[in-house]
Amino acid sequence: MSDEQPTFRSGFACLVGRPNTGKSTLTNALVGAKIAIASSRPQTTRHTVRGIVNRPDAQLVMVDTPGLHKPRTLLGERLNDIVTTTLGEVDIVGVCMPADEKVGPGDRFLVAEVGKIRRRPTVAIATKADLVDPGRMAEHLLAIQQLGTDTGIEWDEIVPVSARVGQQVDLLADLLVGRLPEGPQLYPDGELTDEPEEVLVAELIREAALEGVRDELPHSIAVLVEEMGLREGRPENRPLLDIYANLYVERPSQKAIIIGAGGSRLRRVGTDARKQIEAILGTPVYLDLHIKVAKDWQRDPKQLRKLGF
Numbered sequence: 001m002s003d004e005q006p007t008f009r010s011g012f013a014c015l016v017g018r019p020n021t022g023k024s025t026l027t028n029a030l031v032g033a034k035i036a037i038a039s040s041r042p043q044t045t046r047h048t049v050r051g052i053v054n055r056p057d058a059q060l061v062m063v064d065t066p067g068l069h070k071p072r073t074l075l076g077e078r079l080n081d082i083v084t085t086t087l088g089e090v091d092i093v094g095v096c097m098p099a100d101e102k103v104g105p106g107d108r109f110l111v112a113e114v115g116k117i118r119r120r121p122t123v124a125i126a127t128k129a130d131l132v133d134p135g136r137m138a139e140h141l142l143a144i145q146q147l148g149t150d151t152g153i154e155w156d157e158i159v160p161v162s163a164r165v166g167q168q169v170d171l172l173a174d175l176l177v178g179r180l181p182e183g184p185q186l187y188p189d190g191e192l193t194d195e196p197e198e199v200l201v202a203e204l205i206r207e208a209a210l211e212g213v214r215d216e217l218p219h220s221i222a223v224l225v226e227e228m229g230l231r232e233g234r235p236e237n238r239p240l241l242d243i244y245a246n247l248y249v250e251r252p253s254q255k256a257i258i259i260g261a262g263g264s265r266l267r268r269v270g271t272d273a274r275k276q277i278e279a280i281l282g283t284p285v286y287l288d289l290h291i292k293v294a295k296d297w298q299r300d301p302k303q304l305r306k307l308g309f
């Protein structure tokens with residue numbers, strides 16, 4: 001084989017960072033489609049949602065993980081497990097630290113966790129670069145450098161990026177791709193996510209249900225799609241996707257919050273979720289949503305398994 005054969009690279013990258021540091025937004029910017037679900041509030045990315053960057057020279061599979069949580073409940077521990085397992089499997093780790101916030105104990109904790117896994121290319125990403133002036137950015141980059149020294153992590157790169165305005169996103173993609181191992185395409189072209197649609201749908205419903213009440217119900221909602229399928233007997237040009245889903249809360253009081261006065265809130269949740277699902281899947285949707293109380297589901301391994309954790 002001659003050296004003229006262009007090298008194709010492929011592999012997995014994972015962005016980690018405290019909640020709200022811009023991981024989902026950056027994943028979306030890299031992938032170029034809204035697959036990972038960004039939100040203005042912390043701790044929404046509960047499932048590992050992957051997006052795929054397809055280029056002529058490479059395929060980069062983005063694995064989006066939940067923020068590393070200090071374990072509180074059994075669910076918290078599961079999340080940590082997921083993160084550690086994910087990190088152990090990827091080729092590159094990107095640590096997101098937003099430029100508009102000081103590098104702090106949360107970042108230190110997280111970088112120390114990253115340091116526990118087998119050494120692999122590790123890139124520090126100074127996210128939200130559009131929010132700060134060059135002076136503050138310089139200070140931030142120095143703090144990141146220092147964090148590397150303190151924790152014994154050797155940054156392969158330290159890159160300022162703004163996913164919001166698209167600044168240096170291509171450069172970051174080049175840097176990530178350049179550090180992938182040589183290998184064949186892992187997924188067929190055009191495939192943006194390998195997350196089962198049910199999981200995406202459940203996540204969108206959960207998002208809609210949390211809107212406005214996130215502080216009251218941070219970890220107490222889980223959604224399970226019971227059944228999903230195209231309705232039979234519809235004309236080909238007018239498909240309808242039927243979705244039957246259950247929304248689980250832990251206490252009757254939480255159920256009341258979700259339902260709202262006279263059921264008004266629940267109706268809005270249903271409409272919002274349906275519109276989101278239609279936008280992403282591109283099909284009109286009939287959504288049948290029920291609320292159930294599953295007492296202490298976060299602490300019950302059987303319930304957790306049933307809910308897909």
Ligand SMILES: Nc1nc2c(ncn2[C@@H]2O[C@H](COP(=O)(O)OP(=O)(O)OP(=O)(O)O)[C@@H](O)[C@H]2O)c(=O)[nH]1
Nearest residue numbers: 020021022023024025039040042043045128163164
């Ligand atoms: N100005 C600016 N805001 C950003 C940028 N990237 C993300 N944000 C905002 O920061 C907030 C958090 O972004 P996400 O992408 O949801 O953060 P995340 O790290 O995935 O959050 P979790 O899912 O909670 O872990 C959102 O309001 C985004 O709009 C950026 O480059 N510039």
